[in-house]
Amino acid sequence: MARQGKSFQVGDRTLSVTNLDKVLYPETGTTKADVIHYYLSVADVLIPQITHRPVTRKRWVDGVGTEKKPGEVFFRKDLEDSAPEWIPTGSVEHKSRTNTYPIADEPAALARFAQVAALELHTPQWRFGRNGQPRNPDRLVLDLDPGEGVGLAECAEVAFWCREILDDMGMATFPVTSGSKGIHLYAGLDGTYNSEQVSKVAHELAKALEADHPDEVISTMKRADRAGKVFLDWSQNSAAKTTVSPYSLRGRLTPMVAAPRTWEELEAKDLRQLAYEEVLERVDQGINPISDLGADRLDTYRSMRDASKTAEPVPAQRPSGGDKDQPSFVIQEHHASSLHWDFRLEYAGVLVSWAVPKGVPLKKNVNRLAVQTEDHPLEYGTFEGTIAKGEYGAGEVSIWDTGTYEREKWRDGKEVIATLHGRDDGGLGGVPRRFALIRTKGMGDDSWLMQLMKDQPDDHANPEPEETLSVADLPGPMLCSVGKPADVTLGKKDGETWAFEMKWDGYRVIAGVGKNTVVLSSRNGKDLTDLFPQACELTELIDDEAVLDGELVALDEQGRPDFSLLQAVLKGDDEVSEDAELRYMVFDILRLGDRSLTKETYEERRKILAEHLAEGENVVVPPNYTGNLAAATKASSQLGLEGVVAKRMDSTYLPGKRASAWLKLKTRQHQEVIVIGVREGKGSRSGSIGSLLVAVPDESGELRYAGRVGTGFTDSQLADIETTLRRIERKTPPIDDVPAEDSSDAWWVTPKLVAEVALAGHTRHGRVRQAAWRGLRQDKDIKDVRWEV
Structure with a gap:
């Protein structure tokens, strides 16, 4: 902003200003020049929130005054006659008159508002459309207003309750400390519903929270009933109502701001309203928690195209x-x-x-x-x-x-x-x-x-028979025995030939492939189809109906299988890396068309698999190593896997059975355990899980205590594990051999969940050594757990 006498150049606009040294906030000495500077400094983050909306201004021509002598204030809807012609307008018909409102879509318009001491900018939840008519609202707003005896901390607590409901509705929520007393919550809408419908939803949400928290929340307008409660004002979703805009100044005794905040900030014990200097500093640092609400969705499109060179449309204005x-x-x-x-x-x-x-x-x-x-x-x-x-x-x-x-x-x-x-x-x-x-x-x-989709609008006229393939039709996988390298090398002396595959770090999955559909079954018969819909590409990769055996893995940024990452991906963890990719590693085929292949040798089945299954974007047929255990072990180590699986070339497939023709040869020690209890955390884990108590069945199948697992967890995993275990909590220990030093501060769970840990071996008393958590194994049953290390 370069000064030229009493005119300022703001972008391409020339703006006339007067009385720049006029004090508008006497308590802090904040002048009109300061206010203009503020609005120009926050223009990039404020304009996306108000563009295409009619702006009602709240003006303090002589400033906000003092506590003893407040300044005079009035609302202004119509654009002043003295305003520059370049400020666009939009008209709204009310019952008795039509108002012509200004629209602020560039910084110069904000500077003009500040010039006439319009300190507060208020807008509705809707925007004008391309035809100049009001559109349906593009956001929902809730105003959390504290009653007498209630502060900002109580408003924050209610805000989190609101957020839970809106999250369940699939709506991201953005908090704004109002610059006055309370908190505003915004959630984006797609424009499908009108203001009346949105108001009804907001009202029902408010009433539901009042019913759940009658001592903390009130949803009715009567002021006399609000003492000691947070008033959840839903009414600002009416088409005729307005809300102070995010980043607007407030006409308080000091220049506070309706400031967008993060949810982490709302958790702070010292939460307070923010002054305009603090907001300027945040904006300068690039902090804009509400950027995803009201953003110009065509910014990326424009940045990738030169309107002077491409024949494509490149509109200058935001949608x-x-x-x-x-x-x-x-x-x-x-x-x-x-x-x-x-x-x-x-x-x-x-x-x-x-x-x-x-x-x-x-x-x-x-x-x-x-x-x-x-x-x-x-x-x-x-x-x-x-x-x-x-x-x-x-x-x-x-x-x-x-x-x-x-x-x-x-x-x-x-x-x-x-x-x-x-x-x-x-x-x-x-x-x-x-x-x-x-x-x-x-x-x-x-x-x-x-x-x-299966259900099409014209299906009633042209019904298409659906396949009836289900997980119940699939066999259980053939299981490996634990082996040693000598079991393979000594066997060669008797003429045995072996192939070696990677021991993939994932979920064992049997896939049934029909003409138009794919179903997936875990090792213990659970339906995994919805967890990996990408498997549908198998219908295009294989030339007949089939049953396949393989492992579902998640690849990290280095392309290595990561079991913890797999669990996070399948759970839908929002914190998981977007670079994680799922792959179905197919290493066997049990049926092709009407032909069962389980009686064929492993060698023959691998040939058939190679001939009939092509690799896709999410399906891989990994190589096997024939005759060279050292090469396979080296490849496993390079991938960070726990070992290899040795398979006798002449072995048939035994569905659901464990056999010595398939051997697990481990280079890393992983062990399946059964969770039986939880020890309370201390220090940084106070109030959370300190360690898990685990057990492993002995040779007779009796469950025996196997020690503690206290490392390898992330904070989010600890929270998820506690939620899962609380559902199966019991009053007494499920086994009787837990030492007193481990059971004194423990709470117990029904032994029904299998987990996997990495460890350095186990003691002669059957206790895990240096165990680290790897994850729950919901694909495995407790009856299959035995010592493997």
């Missing part, structure tokens, strides 16, 4: 919403460096986009990889033509199909279900098609699965 009654879709055939199809759905004013390399699936139960790309402008829905060489996405673009769609489910970043209605001559065949897109962890950044 303001589309037609939510009948949102549009377009599927474009894109001949770029590689042919793919761009699948785009209108949502929140943009076209949310995926690239589908193999094309949109038109058969049921066929999964296709769909890679989410940057959001595109709505104008892209009619784009066909050539993207010039050298530009991003260079190549030919044509419309494969387009039309409208019905939005059945939309969980941002997780799941979309929609029914598309294309053109009669379009690629979808002129019939409605119901698709699902699912974001599955472990597939890599931005990778989704796309599927034509």
Whole structure:
């Protein structure tokens, strides 16, 4: 902002100002110049919250005054006649009049508001659409207002209760300390519902919390009843109501701010409202906890394109919403460096986009990889033509199909279900098609699965028989015995030949492959199909129906199997690395078509597997090492695995049985144990788990105490484990040989959960040595646990 007499240059705008040294906050000496400086400094984070919204200003022409003599204040809706012509406006019809509000979409408009001492900026929860009419709200707001005798700490407690409910509704929540007394909570909406519907939902949420916490929360408007409680004001979701904007100053005695905060900050014991200097410092440091609410979804799109060089539409203004009654879709055939199809759905004013390399699936139960790309402008829905060489996405673009769609489910970043209605001559065949897109962890950044769903709108006219393949149809896997290298090398003297496979660090999985579907079974018969939907690609990789045996693993950033990572991915842990990838390592085939292969030799089965199963994006056929134990052991060590599995070349497959023809040869010591109790934590783990007490059955099957496991846990694992164990807590120890020093501060659980630990061996008394936690083994039964080290 460069000064030129009484005019200032703000971007491309020239702004006239007066009385810059006028004090607007007497208690702190904060001047009009300070206020202008504040609003220009926070413009980049404030404007996304208010752009395209009508701005009601709260003005203190002579300042906020003092406690004894407050300054005069009034609300201003219409844009002042003296305002510059370049400030855009929007009109709203009320019962008795029409108001013309200013719209703030650039920093100069904020500076103008400050020039006329409009300290507080208030906006509704909706924006103007492209046609100048109010759209449905794009956010829900809850105002947590403390009654007499209640403070900010109590508001924070209620905020966390609200967050739990909104999380269950699939809505991310953003807290804002109001700059006055309480807390505002914002949650983004997709524009599907009108203000009346949103208000009803907010009201029901408030009433539910009041019913659950009657001594702490009240949802009714009567002020006399609010003492000692937090008033959960849901009414600001009305189309006629406004809320002070995030990052707005407040007209208090001191210049406080409606400041976006993190949830970690709300947990702090010294939580307080923030002054404008503190907010300036946070913004300067790049702290903007509300950035994902109201962000310009086309920023990435614009950054990747030069409007002067590409034929694609590159709108200058941020999106303001589309037609939510009948949102549009377009599927474009894109001949770029590689042919793919761009699948785009209108949502929140943009076209949310995926690239589908193999094309949109038109058969049921066929999964296709769909890679989410940057959001595109709505104008892209009619784009066909050539993207010039050298530009991003260079190549030919044509419309494969387009039309409208019905939005059945939309969980941002997780799941979309929609029914598309294309053109009669379009690629979808002129019939409605119901698709699902699912974001599955472990597939890599931005990778989704796309599927034509089983239940289609026209199924009643053309019913398609469904396959009845289930986990119950699958055999149990053949199990290994524990062995030593000498068992293999000595056997060779008798003419035995062996193959060596990696002992993969994952879940043993039997896969049943039908014509159009795949089902997955764990070692103990649990259905794992929903945990790894990527396995559906097996229907395209094998040339007949089949039953396969293999291991499901998670690969870390170095491409190495990681058992703890696998558990986190399958659990859906949000903290797990997005680089984690799941792979199904197929090492055996039990049936092909109508032919059972269990009586065939291992050598023959491996040949059949190689001939009939191709590798895919998520399915791998790992090599085996024939005749060279040393080479296999070295490869296992390089991958960080616990050893190899030796398999006799002439061995048949024995479903569900343990046999000496398959031997586990361990180079790292892992042991399955059964959790029987918990010792309370101390020090940094006070109030949590200190260690787990475990047991292992002896040779007769009787459960015997095996010691403690106190290391190898992450904080999130400890919390999850405690939640799981509390569900099976019991009053007495399940076994009678736990030493007094270990049982004195323990609580007990029913012995039904199998876990795996790494250890340095065990004592002659059957106690684990230096045991470290690896994870629960829900794929294994307690009856299968025995000492292996």
